[in-house]
Amino acid sequence: MQGLEAQAFWQMLEHATWVVWDRQRRHCFVWLPGEGGRVFRYEGARAVQVAEGEEAVRMGRAMGVEDVAA
Secondary structure, three states, X not given: OXXXXXXXXXXXXXXXXXXXXXXXXXXXXXXXXXXXXXEEEEOOOEXXXXXXXXXXXXXXXXXXXXXXXX
């Protein structure tokens, strides 16, 4: 799993088209233009990527995202 320091994670969110939080599981769905979807688990000082691509889109839909490509 790929990890990001907190500052790099928050900077990435500034460029995202979609950001959806699942606070109970501490997951964040992120859609980056030209890169696609990713899901991260936020752990305070860093964020760990837990899914990307189709798996991230599936998890995003479970979080309530209807059309991530929009």
